[in-house]
Each structure stands twice: as structure tokens, then as C-alpha cells.
Amino acid sequence: xxxxxxxxxxxxxxxxxxxxxxxxxxxxxxxxxxxxxxxxxxxxxxxxxxxxxxxxxxxxxxxxxxxxxxxxxxxxxxxxxxxxxxxxxxxxxx
Numbered sequence: 001x002x003x004x005x006x007x008x009x010x011x012x013x014x015x016x017x018x019x020x021x022x023x024x025x026x027x028x029x030x031x032x033x034x035x036x037x038x039x040x041x042x043x044x045x046x047x048x049x050x051x052x053x054x055x056x057x058x059x060x061x062x063x064x065x066x067x068x069x070x071x072x073x074x075x076x077x078x079x080x081x082x083x084x085x086x087x088x089x090x091x092x093x094x
Contacts, residue, residue, distance in 0.1 A: 020027040033039040
């Protein structure tokens, strides 16, 4: 096993600060849970669902009928990433 592979197996730890002004919806959603495991699990679930949506696994079913929903065969990841980055733009500093 190479050093790069050993590094890839280590857990990722995140510490961040989120104010309501940066992203009101996300802040309100996460503030429903007390600080700790439930809040972290909610953030993990939201991140995972966002990743699935970004890769075209989820479709906007509320706008379409079941017979018209089309999941793209090869989603445009760059376009989806731009949308996601736009949502979090206030939190991203260059």
C-alpha cells in the first residue's frame, strides 16, 4: 500500500463556522438540532443528497410527471458543480 493510499483511508474531519447570513436555509435546518451527533448526521445526509442530486441521481419530480422524468445518462458535472457552488457562494472566499 502506497503512502497516498494510506492517506486516502483516513477519516475526513471538518470544522467550520456557518452564520445565518451566509446561508439562511442551511442555518435554520441545522439549528433545529442541538450541537452534536444529530446535527452532524443531518449535515452528512444533506451533503450526500446534494452529491446524488449533483450527479443526476435525483430528478425534479415535483415539476414532472413520472412518465416524463429523464435521468441523464452522463450528467454534466461541471454545470451541476457550478449550481452547487452558487448556493454556497457567500461562504466561499478566494
